[in-house]
């Protein structure tokens with residue numbers, strides 16, 4: 001189960017005017033706990049004025065090899081978000097030598113290196129997990145190739161420029177980079193403007209053999225990921241080859257299911273870290289909130305249906321979810337739910353966070 005540990009900040013590197021990379025040192029006794037797959041994320045926690053804030057950030061450093069030790073360091077990318085309490089703190093106040101509460105890695109937007117052609121379409125800070133995926137794949141699998149299509153506003157606002165250029169220098173034959181800038185003219189021949197469904201449908205077949213791509217990784221703002229998925233589906237790519245991670249979803253957009261009637265009194269039974277309990281669900285609250293009132297160690301990060309940290313198995317009963325940007329269709333079909341988005345439909349609901 002995901003846990004927080006205090007980790008020292010080894011470095012704070014300014015990437016652009018509005019983003020930094022934070023590097024944490026992982027002590028030897030915690031390296032196994034922080035072992036991560038390429039593409040996973042972790043949550044950072046801070047308590048200010050008596051209020052706890054958690055935010056999820058993707059790991060940009062390559063994943064450790066399965067046979068060796070866990071990671072000695074972990075690096076995450078943080079971009080300033082309008083009104084973002086944590087990102088403003090990260091950019092202005094965190095210094096090397098500070099200590100931060102860091103959750104162990106989680107998330108299923110990941111790739112186990114294997115031979116073949118892989119591709120990613122990313123926007124803005126969506127490059128962060130994909131940098132880890134591409135670097136891990138290229139270093140570990142000599143029979144793999146990677147095509148990165150990234151979009152940003154200008155080159156000055158582009159995160160991890162150097163790190164991506166480094167991949168190109170190290171693996172010129174196996175790494176293909178296409179940069180699309182929406183607010184800056186580029187050299188002749190390079191595309192500019194917004195990457196939407198229509199443009200991608202035309203652009204992708206000209207860039208790579210779409211049908212031979214073993215896995216597509218889409219990451220960035222909701223509009224870009226949705227447009228890219230539609231373009232790929234139009235080009236005949238199977239849903240199972242498309243992996244998505246969405247950053248920046250507008251807060252709350254309750255779906256039609258939110259109007260489904262809720263039982264007057266319902267109880268949630270939850271198993272968490274080997275221990276169980278049953279508690280009444282208060283009017284309107286999510287199952288995560290009910291569990292958290294009684295078990296503050298319940299896992300969560302975004303509370304917005306995006307990160308997947310609160311994933312639990314629905315053992316019995318029925319729930320409705322407000323929204324889900326984190327679970328794959330196969331996961332919901334096999335019975336997993338996001339506790340932060342779930343409300344009871346039946347009087348009794350049983351969740352297992354350990355499964």
Ligand code: FES
Nearest residue numbers: 301303308310340
């Ligand atoms: S806490 Fe992020 S999806 Fe529930």
